[in-house]
Amino acid sequence: MKKKTSLKDIAVQVGVSTALVSYVLNNKKEGRISKEITAKIKQAAIDLNYQPNHIARSLQAQKTMTIGLIVADIANPFSSQIARIIEDEAQKAGYSVIFGSSDEKASKTEKLIKLFLNRQVDGFIIAFPENTQTQAQYLKQIGIPFVMIDRYFPEITSNCVSINNYSAAASAINHLLENGRRRIGIVTYATALHHLNERKRGAIDLLGDNAAVGEVRIDHVSEDVSEAIAGFLALPEPVDAVFFTTNLLTVAGLKYLNSLNVKVPDQVAVVGFDETDAFDLFYAPVSYVKQPMTDLGREAVNLLLKTIDDSSLQKSVTLETELVVRQSSVLFR
Amino acid sequence: MKKKTSLKDIAVQVGVSTALVSYVLNNKKEGRISKEITAKIKQAAIDLNYQPNHIARSLQAQKTMTIGLIVADIANPFSSQIARIIEDEAQKAGYSVIFGSSDEKASKTEKLIKLFLNRQVDGFIIAFPENTQTQAQYLKQIGIPFVMIDRYFPEITSNCVSINNYSAAASAINHLLENGRRRIGIVTYATALHHLNERKRGAIDLLGDNAAVGEVRIDHVSEDVSEAIAGFLALPEPVDAVFFTTNLLTVAGLKYLNSLNVKVPDQVAVVGFDETDAFDLFYAPVSYVKQPMTDLGREAVNLLLKTIDDSSLQKSVTLETELVVRQSSVLFR
DNA sequence: CCGATACGTTTAAACGTTTAACCTGCTATA
């Protein structure tokens, strides 16, 4: 690979010091540099196709203009949509994004944080897995700016952008009740993740004894979802609706209902969480809780950038969701 | 934010030179350093929670251990799946990934390349949009390692990992023919992208006059897909099957067929491209051309790493696809 | 004619690493 041209190369060619070249190319000391030399330097920069070395600049400025993004799995549509928005928003401010997938594992999260810290990211946007309070605390302690997204720990006050999970679930359940459903199954993860438990709570609070709950192990999604639904249907009073608390669960549930030939919404109504193309193509387009993805991503970046500016900042943003009602939860006749 | 501890801090605390600290922490000059001092230094590193500054290291080594990944849109499942595999594979070798979405625009691609170049990435993995031959040439010219993935330019020889698009399409069409379909519609993009045109060619070569082709503008997907399909069905001899050349097109097509109440596969058989959950949930699970995503990502990273080692390398990897046949293209009775 | 001021540019240090080359004292060998 050819050596890139540096400030020094320009300086030598024009016959000035590197400092001057730096000043000219960064438009510092405007007016204090002769027109003539300025022109020469700019021309030389073009001729030699000068591109600033961002690494050197970062080292000297102690700032990399890089954000570390840690999501559960970049291959999950929820994560990748968020990533896209974050990318765009960060780019507008001159930041780049480096990403990593935690696979919901505390150990991977820890590794990624350490890695990105070594790489001197200016801040983090993180969807924390369970049992990573220590990590969040650590970040707070060393004082690096970060924003929790989607997930958060109620016991740790820090920057946070999330949705109102409780009311999101409640609105879904309310809708089902209003449409005449009485026995409702809730499929969620067996987890300590607070945001998911809020969704569960939002649902159960409205249902009391009429709720049936199935908890799915994160590494056995399709088995456990099937088992949960099978359980719901085998109840003395079988459920007439199912509410899923995430997109992956919804998709898995729909597949299982299909395999059982259970008719949606006639036999069982369905409300899912998050958006995916799959919901549109289901024979009864699936009703779902729609998260404000764009706002989520935007707010996260903006909050992070503000915190990078003023590290004392501490803000919590809670966004409202929208319930998109379609056939899967409504009886047409 | 607290200042991070540097080699110097350790050196001062132990009372030695920074060089020695560096040697110890990198296990260089093994045996040439006294046990005693070695132990002291290692202990101090732990006590002070030393983390190497990757930026400084990069500057000195002229190597950042970073790969620049440019995809069409990280929010597209195809891109994000690939990204995930690349992330994992790169990580195994100690590399991190910085990404950007081109939105199929040459101008954005150019910006991203320049940006990543400034950030001194060690190499690129790029899905080039149309009309970016100049960019590919430029990368070749400056001699930075890169691998084209998914897309490629037949006129530019360089590292490349892709599938056999021609035979992938041909196998889909063959399958439809074998199942008694005769008039087949092909929905693809109006594009100069070679890989997509290979898919089109693979299909048309087998069909001759029995092919109907609909070309979709990339920024008007749903309208144009609808129009194309409407056209197919309005033909004197309407099509009895449709082959889509990408996942986005397939999903859009399926939605439109649904809205028309066209029965799949009874009235029209469907074969899609790439995998998505949506295909499973369609009332007639959709047959599709399955790309070997894992191999694609792995090969790309491995090829890139080899090229970083030996920049003279030039290799083209072509992988075969698998046709996954399900209900959407087969008549059951 | 002296001191001040402005101007245009250079010097040099700093950011945190790595690493080739160089010291210093000792021991063992011839």
Added chain:
DNA sequence: TATAGCAGGTTAAACGTTTAAACGTATCGG
């Protein structure tokens, strides 16, 4: 008794920037 060799370090330069401070030189007011 030189001297070669080695063990155990240190020095200093380099990577490519940025930027405060210094430096000459010319100009000007008094």
